[in-house]
Amino acid sequence: MIDIRRARINLEAVVDSVRRDDAGAIVLFVGSVRSDEGVRALDYEVYRPMATKSFAALVERAKEKFGIREMSIVHRLGRVAVGGDSVAIACASVHRAEAFAACAWVMDEVKRIVPIWKTEVAGRKDRARRLR
Amino acid sequence: MRIQVRFFAGYREIVGSRALSWSAREGLTLEELVDGVLAKYPRLAGHRATMLLAVNHSVAGSDRVLREGDEVALLPPVSGGVR
Numbered sequence: 001m002i003d004i005r006r007a008r009i010n011l012e013a014v015v016d017s018v019r020r021d022d023a024g025a026i027v028l029f030v031g032s033v034r035s036d037e038g039v040r041a042l043d044y045e046v047y048r049p050m051a052t053k054s055f056a057a058l059v060e061r062a063k064e065k066f067g068i069r070e071m072s073i074v075h076r077l078g079r080v081a082v083g084g085d086s087v088a089i090a091c092a093s094v095h096r097a098e099a100f101a102a103c104a105w106v107m108d109e110v111k112r113i114v115p116i117w118k119t120e121v122a123g124r125k126d127r128a129r130r131l132r
Numbered sequence: 133m134r135i136q137v138r139f140f141a142g143y144r145e146i147v148g149s150r151a152l153s154w155s156a157r158e159g160l161t162l163e164e165l166v167d168g169v170l171a172k173y174p175r176l177a178g179h180r181a182t183m184l185l186a187v188n189h190s191v192a193g194s195d196r197v198l199r200e201g202d203e204v205a206l207l208p209p210v211s212g213g214v215r
Contacts, residue, residue, distance in 0.1 A: 045141055047205060050189040111210070115186070117141035118211050 001072035002055045004046055009074050014088045018070040023092035027099040029107055031087040033080050039120045041081045047115035051075070054114045058106050066102040068093040073106065075116060086118075133158060133200040137169060141208045143183075146175045156198065162187060163194035165204060182209050 001017040015028055033042050055073045062071055070092040080086045089106055093099040110116075135154045139147045156165060162185055170177045184207040185192055198204070 047138070047140055047186075047189075047207065050186055050205065053189050113210065115140065115184075115205070115207050115210055117208060119141075 001074065002052055002059070003072075003074040004048055004051055004055075004077050005074065006076070006078045009076065009085045009088045011085070011088055014072050014074055014090045017072045018090045018092040020069050020092055022094065023069045024094055025096035025099045026090060026092045027096065027103045028091075029087075029089045029103045030085050031107070032085050033082050035082045036120075038122050039082065040123050041079050041084075041121035042086065043079050043119045043121055044075070044077050044086065045117045045119070046075070046077045048077070050115050055110075058109050058114075061109075062091070062102045062106050065105070066093070066098040068098055068102045071102065071106065073110070075110075075114075079121065133160075133198075135160075135165060135198055136201075136203045137165070138203065138205040140205070143176060143179065143206050143208055147173050154204075160198050161194065162192055162196040162198060162204065165198060166194070166206070169206065176206070179208065183207065184209070 001014065011028065011030060015026055018026055059071045059073065062068055068091050072090045074088045076086045089103050091099045091103045133156055135156050137152045137154045139150060144150055154165065166185065170180060185194065186205040186207060187196055188203055
């Protein structure tokens, strides 16, 4: 499952999307919007066709690199309030070690190469600040 | 020929638009197109060193020769996921 969506992420559906009988381990990573001073939400902007392509390529590379069986990546678009989930990555493998490793590697790559940008949405007294 | 040029995040704010239709001669390279865009929007020039370029949704080198209907994207450093 590769999905870029405005609606909240259904974590159970993400996990179910990678279930396989030959996989004994499923690792789920969830990135949530953290409460920082003056910040009430993050706005995510996505270059959707390129991000979709990048996610699909990352899944294929993770399968080759770590020998995992299945992987799903779901990322939010638009405004996500503090406490909301912005990204979920589920990975299924025969044993847990490769699923942990693949999940961590893909999350690093998402931050490094996938065309997604976020802007802090400030409380009423503060101004919005673009991150990087 | 016409090239679609797309801008995101801070670049979109500088240009004041998500996309432009750019008129170009045949054989124009990506680097030449970017030079033209930066000349028109000088405030983008300071970002050139960290700008990532894509053609038709894939990262492309600046020597790429553009074709009619290509979609070029000027991408600021990305910041997806979580902090």
